[in-house]
Amino acid sequence: MTPSFHALTVRDVRRETDDTVSIAFDVPADLAAAYRFAHGQYLTLRTVIDGAEVRRSYSICAGCDDGELRVAIKRVPGGLFSAYANGNLKPGDRVEVMTPMGRFTVPLDPEAARTYVAMAAGSGITPVLSILKTVLRREPKSRFILVYGNRTVDSIIFRETLEDLKDAHLGRLSIHHVLSREPDESGLLTGRIDRAGVAELCGTLVDPAGVHAWFLCGPQGMIEDARAELLDRGVDPHAIHAELFTTGIDPTRAPAPVPHPVVEHSGDAAHITVLLDGKRKEFALPFDGEAILDAAHKAGADLPYSCKSGVCCTCRAKLVEGQVEMAKNYALQPWEVEAGYILTCQSRPLTDRVVVDFDAT
Structure with a gap:
């Protein structure tokens, strides 16, 4: 299922420590299946602060059988969303919440003794x-x-x-x-x-x-x-x-261009094709330009993302054609890289044509 945002109502705000709150959301019955989560997954929250869109990912702290959808948010120095959540969010507020994501989990077996x-x-x-x-x-x-x-x-x-x-x-x-x-x-x-x-x-x-x-x-x-x-x-x-x-990375900054292996290409820009929800978006991206995710958004593609630091894996997609260079990767497992998955927030084209598929799981 492609991740998507829905406006959810804050049901409860609980003070956990001086600098941490946990926030529970009401999930309408028609969205219950979409927000069913696995233990260890996270939610990406989206709101507008001082006129600018801000997205951050926060892990779910509820157990799968607790009957609630709750995240914890610790205030960090300079953190726009964490300061907003700790000081402003209250029951009844509406927040854009992406459906659960993440692979920090393992299958469970009720008969196992582990x-x-x-x-x-x-x-x-x-x-x-x-x-x-x-x-x-x-x-x-x-x-x-x-x-x-x-x-x-x-x-x-x-x-x-x-x-x-x-x-x-x-x-x-x-x-x-x-x-x-x-x-x-x-x-x-x-x-x-x-x-x-x-x-x-x-x-x-x-x-x-x-x-x-x-x-x-x-x-x-x-x-x-x-x-x-x-x-x-x-x-x-x-x-x-x-x-x-x-990681010490500033999530508000786009990744800077990095040196990459010399690959033969015929022009100054690559032809990028992005597949999402069965639709395709095509655009040109200079080889010395920005990351695929940022370029795709400028071209009108509403791709999923959160941290833009190579950490959260929200922008993960499969490279089905061409080659790219990833500046950072803190999220993908070795088997995923071998299988062709990339973090689009950190990837730049190396070949004339690049096709990435967000629908591949």
Whole structure:
């Protein structure tokens, strides 16, 4: 199903921490199927702030069986949408919400007895909360280990919810908080979730060989450290699932031109064809010009996107003809790249003709 926006009404705004709110939306009955989500997926929200359209993606924090559609939004310095959501959104407001997307998830089996491990930092808990709630509900024989990093106790998002879940699932859910700014807090680990911390986790809390799936969600450095340590310990790379929240890239800036391999072409511009919802849009794009996504929007194609940083994967499409160069890729898995998928927000043409298909799944 091609992702699409619908205006949803805000049903509830809940203050989770001083700088984080969770927002629940009313979903009309005729849109219930379109907004049915998998644990670990996200929503892209769209609104107009100071006369300009702003889009941001936020992970769903509700479990699949909670009966609600809810995201968490942490205010970040300079964040237009996060500041707006934390300070202005209220019940009854209408927000354009894209249908759920994302692959930070795994299939579940109600008969399975598995072990899952998640490592999250800060707002990285948001999709992990959806995942662990759903696992605990739908796989009653499985257990879940959460390692959650924050600065202080007060900054722990969903702290009470997590404690309630632990009490309700004794023996199946274990939670280990890691604090970087409160070393004297009794009973809690200190420092950050880095490579040394992951090594300690594997040596004391869990045997990596017995883990069915690992979920890593947080800043780039944490994910890279954790992945490297797990791979060195022989963990199957297909069992490691990562969702990147920060890369240091300014999402308001289009990607700058990057050097690319020399490819033979006959002119100064490529002929681009974009397929979406069975329709095609064709336009010319200079080889030293902007990314395919930006050019397509200027040509009148309403393509799905959110971050424009190569992180969220909303603009993913399949390259069916020609060659492109991707400036950044933080979202596509190796098998997707091998299968021909690209991030159109980061891709520029290398050949005279390029065809990308948003309808390919």
